[in-house]
Amino acid sequence: MHYWINPGLEKTICADSAVFFHMPIDEKMVMKNPAPCKKDTHASIRRWYQTFQETLMQHGVYVHPLWLFRKNHGGEWGFSVGDGPNDDHQTPSRMTCQQSSTLIYQLHLQSTMFPTGSPLHDVVANCCGNGLKALKAILQRSRPAFVDEPCALATTYPKQKDKSLLEYKMEAEDFLQMRSIVQGFSKELDDPGELDIFINNMKHSTFVQHVTRDERRQRSLLHKYQGDKLHEMLNSALMMPDCPGRDEAISTSRAARQVSTPPREATTGARTSQIPRLCTQRGARINAIGAASPNSAGTSGSGSGGTSGGSDDRTDSEEYYDYDQGAPDEDAPGSFMN
Numbered sequence: 001m002h003y004w005i006n007p008g009l010e011k012t013i014c015a016d017s018a019v020f021f022h023m024p025i026d027e028k029m030v031m032k033n034p035a036p037c038k039k040d041t042h043a044s045i046r047r048w049y050q051t052f053q054e055t056l057m058q059h060g061v062y063v064h065p066l067w068l069f070r071k072n073h074g075g076e077w078g079f080s081v082g083d084g085p086n087d088d089h090q091t092p093s094r095m096t097c098q099q100s101s102t103l104i105y106q107l108h109l110q111s112t113m114f115p116t117g118s119p120l121h122d123v124v125a126n127c128c129g130n131g132l133k134a135l136k137a138i139l140q141r142s143r144p145a146f147v148d149e150p151c152a153l154a155t156t157y158p159k160q161k162d163k164s165l166l167e168y169k170m171e172a173e174d175f176l177q178m179r180s181i182v183q184g185f186s187k188e189l190d191d192p193g194e195l196d197i198f199i200n201n202m203k204h205s206t207f208v209q210h211v212t213r214d215e216r217r218q219r220s221l222l223h224k225y226q227g228d229k230l231h232e233m234l235n236s237a238l239m240m241p242d243c244p245g246r247d248e249a250i251s252t253s254r255a256a257r258q259v260s261t262p263p264r265e266a267t268t269g270a271r272t273s274q275i276p277r278l279c280t281q282r283g284a285r286i287n288a289i290g291a292a293s294p295n296s297a298g299t300s301g302s303g304s305g306g307t308s309g310g311s312d313d314r315t316d317s318e319e320y321y322d323y324d325q326g327a328p329d330e331d332a333p334g335s336f337m338n
Helices: 027-032 042-057 091-108 120-125 131-138 150-154 165-183 192-200 205-216 219-225 229-238 246-260
Strands: 003-005 011-014 019-021 271-273 321-324
Touching (some): 027 091, 091 131, 150 165, 165 229, 192 205, 205 229
Antiparallel strands (some): 011 019
């Protein structure tokens, strides 16, 4: 059994625990959020595929999970649909897969979907309208199930070089996962030995080793260098005043903040952020005690004066909320008492 589908045909749980909800395909949202592939290295393609899969499955498009592909199985799609014990999906899913394949191919034809000059453009073009076939072809040299010598995908430990710390960490985690698949043993960055190698391959490894060595030797402090906290601790070391890479770390942090926070609109002077909505009145100013000010302008949900630009480009998964609609130079009012 490679899947489980509930009696009402509402959802399918795949063997890797990915959940696919059976719902009408939202073609508009799919074309609006293409999730392009920025690099065509093996590790980048695997990371992109998983992002692409998660994005499209939210809108009713089926993309076969990366780690469920099997060698010499599933034909041109890489997975089978039927009622047999070796099939990946039941027969009712066939129509959804066919519709998904057509839509995926349309996405892949966009000029910005893959890097300029990448051979992936030709790989897609050779699949003649079959998007699921194109996905399998893209993974042909990056997925162990399709490679004759899978150990060749995990021979060299990645180095940071010109990558950001987060990108380097993701590539190292991908390498360890690949190595566990093709060589049969599993270690993560939580392992002290793997972390030593990871830090040694950083740009400013000598400084980071010097700063973190004492803490990493103390068992009570090991949790600070495990899981999601690892990136935070290493980034803090790079931000120290005497670190030779401090300026680069600061510029990277600023770039990340600019990406996550929309710019001030030039036409309306509205300020926007990703802070969740704290009240039901759209555009209402929030005072010190978290209540909506009765004198704030643009509290009508349908008025155009209090709304921020660019709302048509927002998605359900990346929703922004208007937090402060005051004039750019206006001082925030003090809290009021009821």
